[in-house]
Amino acid sequence: MPWIQRTIELAAQPRGFHLVTREVVAALPELAQIEIGLLHVFIQHTSASLTINENADPEVPADLEASFAAIAPENFPYRHTCEGPDDMPAHVKASLLGAGLMIPVQQGALALGTWQGVYLCEHRRRGGRRRLVLTLWGETAG
Amino acid sequence: MPWIQRTIELAAQPRGFHLVTREVVAALPELAQIEIGLLHVFIQHTSASLTINENADPEVPADLEASFAAIAPENFPYRHTCEGPDDMPAHVKASLLGAGLMIPVQQGALALGTWQGVYLCEHRRRGGRRRLVLTLWGETAG
Amino acid sequence: MPWIQRTIELAAQPRGFHLVTREVVAALPELAQIEIGLLHVFIQHTSASLTINENADPEVPADLEASFAAIAPENFPYRHTCEGPDDMPAHVKASLLGAGLMIPVQQGALALGTWQGVYLCEHRRRGGRRRLVLTLWGETAG
Numbered sequence: 244m245p246w247i248q249r250t251i252e253l254a255a256q257p258r259g260f261h262l263v264t265r266e267v268v269a270a271l272p273e274l275a276q277i278e279i280g281l282l283h284v285f286i287q288h289t290s291a292s293l294t295i296n297e298n299a300d301p302e303v304p305a306d307l308e309a310s311f312a313a314i315a316p317e318n319f320p321y322r323h324t325c326e327g328p329d330d331m332p333a334h335v336k337a338s339l340l341g342a343g344l345m346i347p348v349q350q351g352a353l354a355l356g357t358w359q360g361v362y363l364c365e366h367r368r369r370g371g372r373r374r375l376v377l378t379l380w381g382e383t384a385g
Numbered sequence: 386m387p388w389i390q391r392t393i394e395l396a397a398q399p400r401g402f403h404l405v406t407r408e409v410v411a412a413l414p415e416l417a418q419i420e421i422g423l424l425h426v427f428i429q430h431t432s433a434s435l436t437i438n439e440n441a442d443p444e445v446p447a448d449l450e451a452s453f454a455a456i457a458p459e460n461f462p463y464r465h466t467c468e469g470p471d472d473m474p475a476h477v478k479a480s481l482l483g484a485g486l487m488i489p490v491q492q493g494a495l496a497l498g499t500w501q502g503v504y505l506c507e508h509r510r511r512g513g514r515r516r517l518v519l520t521l522w523g524e525t526a527g
Numbered sequence: 528m529p530w531i532q533r534t535i536e537l538a539a540q541p542r543g544f545h546l547v548t549r550e551v552v553a554a555l556p557e558l559a560q561i562e563i564g565l566l567h568v569f570i571q572h573t574s575a576s577l578t579i580n581e582n583a584d585p586e587v588p589a590d591l592e593a594s595f596a597a598i599a600p601e602n603f604p605y606r607h608t609c610e611g612p613d614d615m616p617a618h619v620k621a622s623l624l625g626a627g628l629m630i631p632v633q634q635g636a637l638a639l640g641t642w643q644g645v646y647l648c649e650h651r652r653r654g655g656r657r658r659l660v661l662t663l664w665g666e667t668a669g
Contacts, residue, residue: 246563246666248633279388281425281520283565285631287640289581294480297431302465303476309463310477314456314598321593323586334587335594338578342643343629345485347427347518349390354518356429359484376631376638378565382388421530423567423662436622439573444607445618451605452619456598487627489569489660491532496660498571501626524530 247273247379252372256365258329260296260304264361268353271379280348280381287374290333290367292340298360311336311364333366340364348381389415389521394514398507400471402438402446406503410495413521422490422523429516432475432509434482440502453478453506475508482506490523531557531663536656540649542613544580544588548645552637555663564632564665571658574617574651576624582644595620595648617650624648632665 251270297303315335323331347354393412439445457477459470489496535554581587599619607615631638
């Protein structure tokens with residue numbers, strides 16, 4: 244199968260961790276044809292990031308948000324403050340969490356564990372829409 | 386060469402950082418045939434993770450465990466506490482470290498630096514066996 | 528197109544975050560021929576790492592350095608101290624940031640966002656030259 248590459252825009256979200264597994268999968272109908280492969284998800288921003296975490300209890304994303312706010316606090320003596328107090332901690336969180344995820348594809352679906360989901364980590368209060376580049380490739384069953 | 390994808394289960398480990406390079410390589414005899422390629426290692430859990438770090442001095446994994454326990458402490462005011470005091474910090478550490486690693490393959494072997502090894506990071510006291518999805522692809526010499 | 532794999536050495540840098548996007552791209556003239564693909568950048572060391580972050584304001588890398596020095600401080604009670612006070616925090620930072628980056632390739636160029644750049648994160652005072660393994664593959668336009 245040829246490589247698939249597609250850019251999608253996620254709806255603007257408030258600061259926090261937001262499950263987007265469904266949006267990512269919905270953008271890739273070709274996933275169903277891949278027997279063995281990989282999906283790369285990349286966010287083209289430096290104040291938001293991506294992670295895989297527990298997809299069931301809504302208290303988990305709330306605790307992730309609180310934990311990362313403690314690890315990269317707003318009240319640190321940053322020099323880069325021209326874009327507001329949530330900008331530089333957003334950059335620190337973006338490097339802690341990362342701009343990309345690679346997910347194995349197996350028999351036409353993402354090979355995530357039962358409790359794993361893909362999160363958009365929005366680190367700004369008003370981050371706006373976020374752009375993802377999805378790259379999918381692998382072997383078809385045929 | 387066709388893509389290789391294989392699921393392996395790692396033996397249950399106590400909380401801490403455990404070298405598993407040998408287990409990963411042993412599961413992939415096809416590695417020897419790949420001239421240029423990549424290996425993706427993915428853990429299907431959200432309270433354990435994977436990292437690459439120093440493979441020689443056993444004090445390094447002990448210090449990594451202590452450091453990550455300080456960065457994501459158990460005594461933080463988490464809401465998600467129903468699965469025990471080590472569960473939510475485990476999720477934070479899983480996002481800090483990540484669920485996947487990509488390693489270059491060169492002339493039939495992993496192209497790790499001399500001091501690099503693959504670690505299973507077990508964040509629970511009793512995490513049980515952990516499942517890895519290994520995906521290998523590349524060019525053969527022929 | 529065949530896979531491209533190339534090892535490059537980055538010049539020695541002082542401790543801190545250093546933009547290396549230009550060095551990475553310059554080592555891969557074949558990038559221009561790839562219509563859809565991926566570039567993997569891997570550092571073969573455990574006391575330096577790679578990240579993607581804001582490429583414009585020089586205060587951002589200064590703040591990243593200060594932030595990671597606070598998250599993984601030198602004055603933590605490490606056991607592994609034989610290689611100097613900046614060695615064990617370097618290993619912690621290497622695991623927080625990661626040894627590898629995957630970047631989508633689109634129409635002959637890296638599909639980075641406008642403000643994204645590739646950083647070498649040098650965690651030692653005298654880390655010396657650092658070795659990167661670049662692996663590039665994808666589809667040509669033809």
